[in-house]
Amino acid sequence: MADDFDAIVVGAGMAGSSAAIRLAQGGANVLLLERGAEAGAKNLSGGLLWGHDLDRILPAWSREMPLERHLVRKRFGVLTPERSVSFDFDDVGWRTPPYVAHSVLRARTDAWLAKQAEAAGATVVPAVPVDRLAWEGTTARGVVQGGETMRAPITIVADGANSRVALGTPIRPQPRLSEEATELGVKEVYRLDASRIEERFQLGPGEGHAEEWVLGLYPPGVMAGGFLYTNRDTISLGVIANVRSLFGGAIPAHDLVERFKQHPTIRAALAGAELVEYGAKLISSGWASRPAAFHGDGWLVAGDAAGFVFSNGLVIQGMNYAIRTGLEAAETALAARAAHDASAARLAEYEARLERSGILADFRDFARIDRVKWNPRFYTAYPRFATSLFRSLLDPGDGPKRPLRRLLREAQRASGVRSRTLLADGLEALRDL
Numbered sequence: 001m002a003d004d005f006d007a008i009v010v011g012a013g014m015a016g017s018s019a020a021i022r023l024a025q026g027g028a029n030v031l032l033l034e035r036g037a038e039a040g041a042k043n044l045s046g047g048l049l050w051g052h053d054l055d056r057i058l059p060a061w062s063r064e065m066p067l068e069r070h071l072v073r074k075r076f077g078v079l080t081p082e083r084s085v086s087f088d089f090d091d092v093g094w095r096t097p098p099y100v101a102h103s104v105l106r107a108r109t110d111a112w113l114a115k116q117a118e119a120a121g122a123t124v125v126p127a128v129p130v131d132r133l134a135w136e137g138t139t140a141r142g143v144v145q146g147g148e149t150m151r152a153p154i155t156i157v158a159d160g161a162n163s164r165v166a167l168g169t170p171i172r173p174q175p176r177l178s179e180e181a182t183e184l185g186v187k188e189v190y191r192l193d194a195s196r197i198e199e200r201f202q203l204g205p206g207e208g209h210a211e212e213w214v215l216g217l218y219p220p221g222v223m224a225g226g227f228l229y230t231n232r233d234t235i236s237l238g239v240i241a242n243v244r245s246l247f248g249g250a251i252p253a254h255d256l257v258e259r260f261k262q263h264p265t266i267r268a269a270l271a272g273a274e275l276v277e278y279g280a281k282l283i284s285s286g287w288a289s290r291p292a293a294f295h296g297d298g299w300l301v302a303g304d305a306a307g308f309v310f311s312n313g314l315v316i317q318g319m320n321y322a323i324r325t326g327l328e329a330a331e332t333a334l335a336a337r338a339a340h341d342a343s344a345a346r347l348a349e350y351e352a353r354l355e356r357s358g359i360l361a362d363f364r365d366f367a368r369i370d371r372v373k374w375n376p377r378f379y380t381a382y383p384r385f386a387t388s389l390f391r392s393l394l395d396p397g398d399g400p401k402r403p404l405r406r407l408l409r410e411a412q413r414a415s416g417v418r419s420r421t422l423l424a425d426g427l428e429a430l431r432d433l
């Protein structure tokens with residue numbers, strides 16, 4: 001049977017739209033399918049878009065894409081119920097283009113990217129939830145939706161984390177994601193005038209501020225981090241939690257954000273802001289969440305569907321990897337089209353490209369990151385340690401002054417962690433982060 005397209009891309013997120021744009025620019029007849037009513041309608045990120053990966057396909061993207069603010073400052077800190085300790089990173093280089101990162105709202109950016117795919121010549125069809133790939137043995141021959149098969153020699157799977165198209169197939173033979181490598185992201189968006197955002201966060205026009213917090217706010221065992229990013233006239237705020245640590249119901253998912261935003265430090269940042277949007281999404285991050293293979297006969301997998309989210313507690317980067325892997329998948333598909341060969345052997349070029357570009361190394365070299373990131377002591381004992389230390393350093397009380405070594409010992413006692421454990425955790429963090 002004749003093919004309907006040269007390539008089909010499943011999912012119009014950052015990975016899928018980038019792939020479709022490059023394929024269309026390379027002269028391929030490409031179909032981009034999106035389950036949402038429009039691209040971006042179902043997408044959710046923190047979200048800071050790092051880097052300049054779109055330069056490769058859209059040289060004017062930083063001027064034309066609906067971006068929110070360019071990042072000029074990042075705050076890191078820990079929260080306990082009564083206290084917070086944080087520090088800011090500022091870099092004058094971040095205040096001039098090309099900017100290091102932009103805050104984005106996916107409903108806007110993804111709709112714009114899908115439009116660029118259409119402008120490049122791709123056929124973009126929203127409101128089509130692909131049911132599965134059309135398999136002929138172990139070869140993918142397109143997609144099936146509502147009983148109808150759309151055929152193509154190459155399909156790029158870019159349908160995000162918890163990919164319905166990949167689970168239970170040669171891409172991910174297991175029926176569900178591993179709990180270990182899965183995180184739950186819960187996010188809210190608050191409206192606040194641009195001028196009040198700029199005054200509150202000491203920003204110039206168009207400048208943005210971002211915060212990442214280690215949350216020592218929850219019952220023991222619950223491990224989560226919080227984020228707050230400024231947009232043009234909104235603030236994005238949310239919590240990313242280790243899914244396994246939520247089992248047993250120590251805290252209901254909706255309380256994760258509630259406790260974060262009720263903390264006095266965060267509440268002040270949101271004063272007068274009005275909730276306009278909320279959502280939740282799974283994240284499968286890191287080497288442990290990679291699929292069984294990145295390519296096979298007739299298929300390639302990119303972005304979150306392939307687990308390309310790097311997150312170490314200080315930064316979360318998934319959109320840039322989605323774009324980069326989408327582009328490498330598209331280049332591979334274009335070369336396969338030229339060679340009239342979509343076999344696994346031919347599509348192995350994708351993995352070689354991921355290797356050459358350093359993408360695989362970014363994940364493989366940090367394969368043990370989760371052991372540090374999801375060490376329960378970072379969410380209980382160490383926030384207590386840091387906040388007790390700073391409290392006694394800054395508020396020594398009326399009694400005699402104590403030297404730093406004593407304050408450190410007292411903070412350690414307050415945290416309940418033995419010196420040996422502290423040292424071991426420190427060494428592990430140095431090795432694996």
Ligand SMILES: Cc1cc2nc3c(=O)[nH]c(=O)nc-3n(C[C@H](O)[C@H](O)[C@H](O)COP(=O)(O)OP(=O)(O)OC[C@H]3O[C@@H](n4cnc5c(N)ncnc54)[C@H](O)[C@@H]3O)c2cc1C
Nearest residue numbers: 011013014015035045046047048130160185303304318319
């Ligand atoms: C709370 C949270 C905060 C984050 N913060 C950041 C951040 O600050 N910076 C950063 O870089 N990354 C961040 N990420 C990660 C980032 O969002 C992802 O890495 C990125 O969105 C991956 O892009 P993608 O195109 O691979 O997948 P997605 O953006 O998930 O896009 C997949 C697309 O496929 C569509 N789809 C799904 N199933 C089907 C189907 N069956 N048929 C057709 N279409 C389908 C979806 O509707 C969607 O449009 C965050 C994630 C979360 C959840």
